[in-house]
Amino acid sequence: MKSEEITALLGEKFGEKVLETRLDGASTWSVIEPTAIREVCGFFRSDERLSMDHLELLGGVDYKDRIEVVYVLYSMKHRHRHILKCRLSREDPRLQSVESVWKVADWHERETYDMFGVAFEGHPNLRRILCPDDWEGYPLRRDYKAPKEYLGMPV
Amino acid sequence: MQSIADFLSIIPYYDQFSGLFQNLVVMLASSVIVLGFIALLAMFLVYLERKVSAHMQDRLGPMYVGGWHGWAQSIADSLKLLLKEDIIPAEADKLLFKMAPVIVFVAAFASFVVLPFGASSIVSDLNIGILYIVAVTGLAVVGIIMAGWASNNKYALYGGMRGAAQIVSYEIPAAISIMTVIIPVGSLSMVDIVTAQEGGIHNWFLFRNPFTFLAFFVYFICSLAEVNRTPFDMPEAESELVAGYHIEYSGMRFAFFFLAEYANMFVVAAIASTLFLGGWTSPLPGAWLGGPMVPGPVVFALKALLLIFVQMWLRWSLPRLRVDQLMHVCWKVMLPASLCLVLGVGYLAVFWN
Amino acid sequence: MEVDYSGEMMTLQMGPQHPSTHGVLRLELKTDGEVVHEAIPHIGYLHRCFEKHAENVDYPGVVPFADRMDYVAAMNNELGYVLAVEKLMGIEVNERVRRLRVIMAELNRIASHLLAAGTYGLDMGSFTPFLHCFRDRERILDLFEETCGARLLYNYNWIGGLMFDVLPGFEKKVIDFVDYFEPLVADLNRLLSYNYIFVKRTANVGILSPEAAISYGVTGPNLRGSGVAFDVRKDEPYLGYEEYDFDVPVGRGEFGPVGSCFDRYIVRIREVLESCKIIRQAVAKLPPGDVQEAVPKRVKPAAGEVYMRTECPRGEMGYYIVSDGGTKPYRVKVKSPCFTAMSAFREISRGAMIADIVAIVGSLDIVLGEIDR
Numbered sequence: 001m002k003s004e005e006i007t008a009l010l011g012e013k014f015g016e017k018v019l020e021t022r023l024d025g026a027s028t029w030s031v032i033e034p035t036a037i038r039e040v041c042g043f044f045r046s047d048e049r050l051s052m053d054h055l056e057l058l059g060g061v062d063y064k065d066r067i068e069v070v071y072v073l074y075s076m077k078h079r080h081r082h083i084l085k086c087r088l089s090r091e092d093p094r095l096q097s098v099e100s101v102w103k104v105a106d107w108h109e110r111e112t113y114d115m116f117g118v119a120f121e122g123h124p125n126l127r128r129i130l131c132p133d134d135w136e137g138y139p140l141r142r143d144y145k146a147p148k149e150y151l152g153m154p155v
Numbered sequence: 156m157q158s159i160a161d162f163l164s165i166i167p168y169y170d171q172f173s174g175l176f177q178n179l180v181v182m183l184a185s186s187v188i189v190l191g192f193i194a195l196l197a198m199f200l201v202y203l204e205r206k207v208s209a210h211m212q213d214r215l216g217p218m219y220v221g222g223w224h225g226w227a228q229s230i231a232d233s234l235k236l237l238l239k240e241d242i243i244p245a246e247a248d249k250l251l252f253k254m255a256p257v258i259v260f261v262a263a264f265a266s267f268v269v270l271p272f273g274a275s276s277i278v279s280d281l282n283i284g285i286l287y288i289v290a291v292t293g294l295a296v297v298g299i300i301m302a303g304w305a306s307n308n309k310y311a312l313y314g315g316m317r318g319a320a321q322i323v324s325y326e327i328p329a330a331i332s333i334m335t336v337i338i339p340v341g342s343l344s345m346v347d348i349v350t351a352q353e354g355g356i357h358n359w360f361l362f363r364n365p366f367t368f369l370a371f372f373v374y375f376i377c378s379l380a381e382v383n384r385t386p387f388d389m390p391e392a393e394s395e396l397v398a399g400y401h402i403e404y405s406g407m408r409f410a411f412f413f414l415a416e417y418a419n420m421f422v423v424a425a426i427a428s429t430l431f432l433g434g435w436t437s438p439l440p441g442a443w444l445g446g447p448m449v450p451g452p453v454v455f456a457l458k459a460l461l462l463i464f465v466q467m468w469l470r471w472s473l474p475r476l477r478v479d480q481l482m483h484v485c486w487k488v489m490l491p492a493s494l495c496l497v498l499g500v501g502y503l504a505v506f507w508n
Numbered sequence: 509m510e511v512d513y514s515g516e517m518m519t520l521q522m523g524p525q526h527p528s529t530h531g532v533l534r535l536e537l538k539t540d541g542e543v544v545h546e547a548i549p550h551i552g553y554l555h556r557c558f559e560k561h562a563e564n565v566d567y568p569g570v571v572p573f574a575d576r577m578d579y580v581a582a583m584n585n586e587l588g589y590v591l592a593v594e595k596l597m598g599i600e601v602n603e604r605v606r607r608l609r610v611i612m613a614e615l616n617r618i619a620s621h622l623l624a625a626g627t628y629g630l631d632m633g634s635f636t637p638f639l640h641c642f643r644d645r646e647r648i649l650d651l652f653e654e655t656c657g658a659r660l661l662y663n664y665n666w667i668g669g670l671m672f673d674v675l676p677g678f679e680k681k682v683i684d685f686v687d688y689f690e691p692l693v694a695d696l697n698r699l700l701s702y703n704y705i706f707v708k709r710t711a712n713v714g715i716l717s718p719e720a721a722i723s724y725g726v727t728g729p730n731l732r733g734s735g736v737a738f739d740v741r742k743d744e745p746y747l748g749y750e751e752y753d754f755d756v757p758v759g760r761g762e763f764g765p766v767g768s769c770f771d772r773y774i775v776r777i778r779e780v781l782e783s784c785k786i787i788r789q790a791v792a793k794l795p796p797g798d799v800q801e802a803v804p805k806r807v808k809p810a811a812g813e814v815y816m817r818t819e820c821p822r823g824e825m826g827y828y829i830v831s832d833g834g835t836k837p838y839r840v841k842v843k844s845p846c847f848t849a850m851s852a853f854r855e856i857s858r859g860a861m862i863a864d865i866v867a868i869v870g871s872l873d874i875v876l877g878e879i880d881r
Contacts, residue, residue, distance in 0.1 A: 027815050053722050056817065057826050059841035070828060070841070072815050076722060076738055083815065104725030107851040115559075130552040130880060139560055212639035309520050313542075313862070385633060386705055394528040394631045395866050472699065474706045475633025477863045478542050 001049065001080045003028040009049065014040060019087075029070075029083035037071075037086050038096040038122075044073055044082070045101050051077045055098070058108035060116035062142045067093050067116055088118065090141075097123040115140035185278045189267045197417040198229035200463065207467045236413075239406035244307060247403065251305035256404065256411035258298035263418035265291045270425050271345040273435045273451030284345035285337065288426060289330050292381065295415070296322045299390060299400050302412075306403040314399025318390030321481060322381055328489035329377035335370040335493075335500040336360050336430045349434030356438040361431040366499035371431040373493050375462070378423035380485070382416065385470040389478055424462035425455070432458045517545055520862075524553045528631045528866045531876030533850075537865065547857040547865055549850055554880040562840035567593055567807040568667055570840060575661040577842065578878040580623050582661050583616035583652070584820040585878075589840075590665040591746060592816035592827040597809045599668045604797035606747050608670060610790045611682060612652075613747075613818075614783040618689070619648040620821035621729075621776040621783075624873040628773055629700045631870035632709055637700040644692060647685050654678070668803040679791045686784045693781060701777055710770035711763035714856045714868035718767065724852035727845045728823025729779060730872055733759040733772030740819040752789050754782045769871035776873070808835050822846050822873055842881060846874040 007021050010030055017040070020031040032040050044052040052073035061068045071084040086095055097120040098105045109120040110129040117138040120126055128135060134151075137144055149155055172180075202217070205228070209216025221227025243252055269284040271277045281287050296319050303315015337343060339360075340351045352358045360367040380387035391399035401412045428434060435451030476484070522535040529535065532553035538545040558577060562570045574589040575582035587609060594601065601609075626641030649659045655674050656664040664671050700706055716726065721734040731738055739756040741749040757778035759771025811833040817826035823845025830839040849872045857868050 027813060029813075055725055056824075057815065057828055057841065057843040059828060059843075061830055061839045061841070072826070072828065072843070076736070079743055081815075102725065103720070103723045103855075104848050104851060107847060111847075128552075130555040132552070139557065142563075208635070212636050213643050214639065309518065313520075388633065392633065392863070394633060395863050397527060471636050473634060474629065474700070474703060474709060475863075476705055477709055477861060479861065480705075480708060 001078055003080075003082065006050065006080065006082050009047075010040070013043060027081075027083055029085055031085045031087060034086045034088055034095050037084070038098055038101065040084065041071065041073075041098045041101045044084075049078075051075050052082070053077065053102075055102040055104050055108070056081075058098075058105055058112060060112045060118055060140065062090070062116060062140065064090075064142055066090060067118060067141075069093075069095055069112060069118060071098070093118040094121060095119070096121050097126075099123055114138070117141070189264065189278065193264065193267065193414065193418045194233075196421055197414045198233060200417045200420065201232065201413075202226070202229045203463075204467050207464065208471045211468075211471045233410065236410040237407060241406045241408060242403075244403050246307045248305040248307065251301045252403075253408070255298045255302035255305060256401075256408045256415075258301065259295050260298075260411045260415045260418075262291055262294035262298065263415040263422060265294070266422040267418070269345050270422070271349055271429060271434055272455050274346070274350075277346065280344055280346045283343045285333055285343050285348070285426075285430075288422070289326065289333070292419070292422065293322070293326055295419070302404070303400040306400070308403050310396045310398070311400050311402045314390045314392075314396050314402070317392075317396075317478060318383065318400055320478075321383070321387065321389055321485075324482060324485045325377045325380035325387075325489070328485065328493040329374055329381060331490070331493040331497055332370040332374040332377065333426075333430060334497045335367050338497070338500050338504050339363070339367075345429055345434075349429055349436060352433040353436045356433070359431060359433040359438075364500070364503060366496045366503065367431065370493065370496045370500075371427065373489055373496065374430070375427055375465075377485075377489055378427065379466060379469065380481070382419040382423055384420065384466055386473040386476050387481060388470075388475060389481060392475060394475075420463055420466060421459060424459040424466065427462055428455065428458035432462075434458075522865065529869060529876075530627065530874055533869070533874070533876055533879075535865065535869070537862070539862065542861045542863075544857065544860050544862060544865055547854060547860075549853050551847075551850065551876070551879050554876045556877075556881065558881040559840055559842065562837055564836065566835045567809075567837060570837065571665065571667075572661065572663045575663060576877060577844070577881055578620075578820065578822060578825075578846070578875045579660060580875055581616050581620040581821045583612045583664060584620075584818065585825060586663065586665045587613055588816065588818040588820065588825040589827050590667050591818060592814055592829050593667045593807065593809065595816050596812060596814040596829060596831060597667075597804065597807070599802050599804065601669060601802050602797045602799075603748075603795050605669055605799050605802070607790045607794050608674065608799065609665060610747055610749070610752075611787055611794075612655075612664065614786045614790070615648050615651060615682070617783050617821045618780050619645045621780050622648075624776055624821070625696065625700070625773065628870045628873075629706075631866045632700075632706055634700055634703070634706070637696060640692075640696065640699070644689055647688070651678070651681060651685065654681075666800070666803055667807050669800040673799045679794060682787060682791055686787055690781065690784050693777060697777065701774060707763050707770060709863070710773060710867055710871065711768050712765070713860065713864045714769045714772075714871060715765050716767040716772075716852060716856050720852065720855065721767065724855070725848035726823070726852050727848065728819065728821070729775045730772050730823060730845075730849050732756065733775045733871075734767035735759050735761070735771075740817055740824050744817070746816075746818060749786075752786045754785050757782065769867050772871040772873075806835070808833070817843070820845060822875065822878065823849065844878045844881060846872070846876075846879045850874055850879055 003023055007030055011018055017033040017036040018030050022029055044050050052075045054074040054076050056074050057072040059070055067088045067090055069086045074081045095118055097109055109123055112118050113126055114128040114130050115138055147155055206216045217225030217228035219225055220231045266288050268278045269281050269287055299318040300315045303311045340348050361371050383390050401409060435455040437454055517538045517540050520537040520539050522537055523529040524532040524534045534550040536548040558573055561573050571586045574586045578585050622641040622645045626638040629637035653659045656662050656671055716734050718734045718736050721731050735758050737756050737758045742756055757775050759766050759775055763770055809831045811831055813830045815828045817824045825845060826843030828841040829837055832838040857865055
């Protein structure tokens with residue numbers, strides 16, 4: 001299915017919950033209302049025409065004024081791809097977990113939580129994954145200052 | 156032992172001492188000889204193993220120490236082990252931790268007492284020789300469990316438990332397959348077993364009848380498991396349990412385990428060649444070769460070395476079994492097989508004679 | 509097999525330092541005797557902030573960092589990054605660069621699979637195949653050393669080209685290697701793959717069903733081992749892979765259920781032969797040309813973002829790059845194949861034995877440098 005058709009299908013189904021769509025450039029993406037992300041992902045996963053069974057990537061980007069969470073979806077059956085984005089506030093980034101849709105989201109969401117502090121609601125085990133459990137701050141935020149020492153050891 | 160006593164009697168005034176003292180000297184002398192033999196043997200076998208594995212793996216192995224093909228590598232290694240720091244974990248059970256390698260080594264050492272290197276080259280020809288060996292090698296289990304428990308390490312504990320389960324289980328089919336030889340010989344003495352096979356290769360129990368032929372393989376496989384060689388090296392499985400029961404040992408204490416392993420390899424190979432390959436007797440019938448020309452101990456050592464080479468060959472080419480598969484092989488394959496073989500041999504002994 | 513787990517359990521920490529966790533991985537095993545009730549992987553011991561570093565160096569400067577993620581398949585890692593930046597900037601490289609990149613990537617794939625197969629043999633207690641594999645891998649590393657001076661971390665792929673052209677006679681050496689190597693795969697199969705004990709140890713262990721594999725985002729040989737014929741080189745070709753004639757081997761479940769450790773292992777062995785086929789074709793049609801023809805004077809892509817994935821030896825490696833129009837990438841996010849494969853580990857290791865845990869970790873063929881980045 002072409003990108004145009006996917007975005008058309010998405011607009012038809014979710015309407016005002018799709019905040020922005022971009023079709024030119026190296027990749028095509030849609031921005032989704034954060035409260036609807038699980039619903040949209042569930043639709044992408046289960047709908048026969050889309051059947052996006054492969055969550056290729058889930059990660060955050062810090063744009064200084066907002067945090068974006070990016071979902072790269074791919075369908076092994078139809079061989080098409082679409083990118084979803086959610087824009088969150090930097091102060092209190094919250095988002096629904098899609099762990100129930102794709103199991104792979106489990107670790108990806110933990111990593112995004114670890115690096116950006118995005119709290120995924122409904123995640124069964126939201127702990128830090130790469131950094132130690134008692135690490136302070138979210139390393140991949142643009143304003144992150146690396147600590148001078150950790151538990152008394154120089155870093 | 157008799158030959159040692161004869162040798163000692165050339166010392167002036169030796170026969171003036173009391174009989175008890177003479178016996179003590181003989182015992183001391185024979186234990187020093189056995190100890191020296193084990194140390195040299197282990198060094199040689201380590202060198203052999205390194206060379207065999209290297210050539211199987213397309214490399215050269217030790218090449219530098221000592222000049223010619225790294226012949227002194229084992230000596231250097233044993234010196235290194237002697238000089239290494241002896242580390243005892245703070246939380247270990249100190250007494251058991253120190254005793255364990257000694258017990259394992261003693262078990263290996265004690266088996267050498269009844270190994271018949273030649274008609275007169277035997278420390279003591281016990282009338283229950285083979286039974287004694289079965290009993291003494293079983294002692295090693297105690298040491299392995301002690302090492303596993305005393306180290307206060309979970310991997311060591313796993314190794315110890317695996318070792319106990321494995322060695323105790325495999326002793327049963329091994330002992331039963333030994334029965335297949337004892338029945339036709341009618342004696343437990345090692346010398347009697349060998350003399351029953353004199354007269355050439357066709358008299359060896361390996362080729363005597365189909366039951367003893369199969370019993371040899373049953374015994375050989377079980378003996379591999381008893382000395383923890385691949386594919387049965389569960390207790391020390393390096394990719395699972397890191398080093399198993401001797402994970403916390405270092406320096407000389409580790410060397411004792413190491414020494415015991417190689418000594419045990421030789422013991423089981425020697426038993427197999429005594430029971431099935433005619434011990435010190437020449438493979439050729441009559442007195443063509445062997446007999447006076449090649450001394451018995453050399454023939455015996457060559458046979459044992461051949462079997463050790465097979466052990467090494469298997470070790471470097473086979474993967475390791477899993478614990479449940481190991482037990483499956485023991486209880487569902489080896490044990491019934493060895494029982495059937497004993498029945499077969501018994502049938503022949505009664506009705507064929 | 510139904511096992512009652514109601515008894516008291518012992519926690520066994522496998523790792524971070526352990527011979528068969530393939531790096532610094534910690535597995536928290538809840539064991540009941542030899543049976544593992546649950547195996548919880550803990551990662552992060554090798555976290556080196558690749559993504560943070562990438563934000564602070566310019567575009568070409570990221571390439572050496574990309575090398576150091578999956579350090580046994582560095583050529584493939586940097587290739588993915590370079591292709592992503594080229595896609596972002598719209599750079600077209602010439603045919604010679606494309607073919608050389610394919611040759612290098614496939615040679616590196618063979619080297620990486622050899623390491624995987626060898627260490628898997630080691631995990632199973634078989635030492636000799638390991639050294640045989642390393643002997644052959646060494647010849648590939650010699651080829652790389654001759655070309656770019658490095659044996660492990662190459663920095664060979666540049667944005668828009670290659671660091672050096674190959675030396676004269678390289679083609680012949682590559683073909684000589686392939687001729688030498690192809691018959692040896694049968695040797696390895698005799699020695700390890702179809703060994704009775706090896707098959708018994710692996711064929712019924714660590715079953716990953718195709719549905720679970722897709723849901724867990726498992727890719728590459730691990731996914732194909734579950735019987736899903738999906739290969740980025742075939743299904744979303746890059747570098748002109750559509751011109752090459754090769755098959756995608758999948759797990760067939762010869763000795764047990766599809767998706768077992770054996771299937772994942774044997775897929776790698778078969779892939780090595782397919783790589784040999786690709787190398788032969790690539791060398792046969794290697795045109796002359798300047799390998800640095802399209803290298804830009806200054807790498808400064810316009811603002812935008814790109815997602816590019818390639819088929820690495822361990823699965824598909826995805827790079828999501830955001831550019832703000834500067835000389836440094838604004839954000840580089842890596843989709844690492846081992847990371848997703850490892851997330852499925854807890855599921856497939858349930859109820860296994862301690863020895864099976866080793867078999868499963870080895871069959872997933874993880875490289876911790878790439879999981880932790």
